Amino acid sequence: MSNTRSDATRARIEAELTDPLAALGLDVEAVELSPAGKRRVLRVAVDKDGGVTLDDVADATREVSRVLDDSDVMGETPYLLEVTSRGVDRPLTLPRHWRRNVTRLVRITPVEGEQVTGRVRSSDEDGVDVEIDGEVRRFGYAEVAKALVQVEFNRKNEDEDD
Template sequence: MHGSAARDRVANLLTPVLADAAVDLEAVELIPAGRRTVVRLVVDADGGVGLDQLADLSRTVGKVLDAHDVMGERSYTLEVTSRGVDRPLTAPRHWRRNTGRLVKVVHFDGSQLTGRVEAADDTGAHLATDGRTHRVEYADVAKARVEVEFSRSTAGGSDDGTDADGEG
């Protein structure tokens, strides 16, 4: 069992199972590893996915895969993970889940825009940049990623647990 047909069978089997757990299946990766296959499922949800939830999902998904024998005779290792902040924004839900975050957008015409997501809907997002709001239509976006911010200040200190002079 290899290739896109195998990925599609796994995705078709697991998408409703994960949806019941209020989680979206973002990707299925089947990676040959000797006589085994690594089955990596990338999931996401509104508000993110915590470690305890990933563990629960892994147990549930493992039972479903075993019960449906979707991997055939081939032994497999299951990994259920969520993508980090560096994943590309490719669906409206990705934009919505990153409201308030800084994103870099590259348009199909080559122009670029970096701004903070203020709002997102099914066709585009509003980015705040340079004191103005810009509408970005998803159809015009070649690539978009969340920008990692290490020193975004908040009231009372920084996000990294250190005070203003860098000491914790």
């Protein structure tokens, strides 16, 4: 029962934050609420085209605090607020996630077939083009069970010569 209440609270928090953060040019990517002793931890992940800067996170933190202070959504229980960028460990689930990761290496687990790793070449509202072993393959979003960006520590700029 408390999971349902927690899910409803998370959904309400996200609904309250979506428009104010959109006014800052930010998308709400995740809202997580977890118990931590006698208080709770509220984590809000944000993103935008071009990536999130520290100034964006600071602006978002002030705006989230203001919205929550003006609302009763968090109730009387004390909470710790953490506002972060989306990070590379979150799955690519929406067209904007793919668009923001063009040129990045991704590992895709298709609904059917073997897991593949390739570079995102382009995306649109219907699907994504991924270069795998020199050939571009099209995936409709419904064909992707899971996709994660792969961290590349020595990634070369695409404009550089080999």
